[in-house]
Amino acid sequence: MITVGVLCEGQTEENMVRDFLAPELFGAGIILVPTILLTGARAGGPAGRGGVSKWAKIEKDLRLRLATTPHWAAVTTLLDYYGLPQDSPGMDDRPAGSARQRVEHVERRIAERIEHPRFLPYLVLHETETWVFAAAEQMGEWAEDAALAGELKRQADAAGGPEGVNDGADTAPSKRLLRAYPAYNKTQDGPVAVTDLGLVELRAACPHFDSWIGSLLALTGV
Structure with missing residues (x-):
């Protein structure tokens, strides 16, 4: 068994790791340990948890986790490409091209900035809610609304797949x-x-996600 730390943007991402990814990958010999990004401390209060506003906060957290967990095989991220701080490495010189080409450019620049052999960056195209579009049928069943399943599937198909659902302020x-x-609860629904969809199906629907999972599995050396 190997251990991989997952730096999560917020509670939704942590739930996705704990309830979905960790059980799926455990059988492959990977123990995922999710932690939520620390975003600072309020005077007289505990450290803030979740959300991201500046790259420096992400970098500080990543370097801390890499330095304090030498027994982990890797540290990866589960951060949304949508809303990523504009001062993040690679954001100011993204190439013209597909969304996947652009996000992979940013991931490479982040890897170059951290420059650590155990660091494996991953940014979700475009949010973890993208995965719900892949699970349109399951979402409809959970909400007991067949029309909802049809609408989510229609939008994903129109975008060329769930990861193509874009990052506009009103269309993310x-x-x-x-x-x-409107009743959607992001941390639960x-x-x-x-989870009902399953890892195999989500990998088939989301190529960029599939590449990340492949990289994690490669760490086991199997």
């Missing part, structure tokens, strides 16, 4: 989900639907 996956299903 989370915004679309809330319009289609999404992880339930995606």
Whole structure:
């Protein structure tokens, strides 16, 4: 067994790791340890948890975790490409091209900035809610709304696949989900639907996600 730390953007991402990814990858010999990004401390209060506003905060947290966990095989990230701080490495010189080409450019620049052999960056195209579009049928069943499943599938198909659902301020996956299903609870409903879908199916629907999972599995040397 190997251990991989996953730096998560917030509670939704932590739930996705704990409830979905960790059980799926355990059988492959990987123990995932999710932790939420520390975003600072309020005077007289505990450290803030979740959300991201500046690259420096992400970098500080990543370097701390890499330095204090030499027994982990790797440290990876589960951060949304949508809303990533504009001062993050690679954001200011993204190439013209597909969303996947652009996000992979940013991931490479982040890897170059951290420059650590145990660091494996991953940014979700475009949010973890993207995975719910892949699990449209399961989301519809959970919400007991067949029309919702059809609408999510229609939007994903129109975008060329779930990862193509874009990162506009009004058209990002989370915004679309809330319009289609105002009762949507991101920390509960999404992880339930995606868990019901399963890892094999999500990898088939989301090529960039599939590449990340492949990289994690490669760490086992099997």
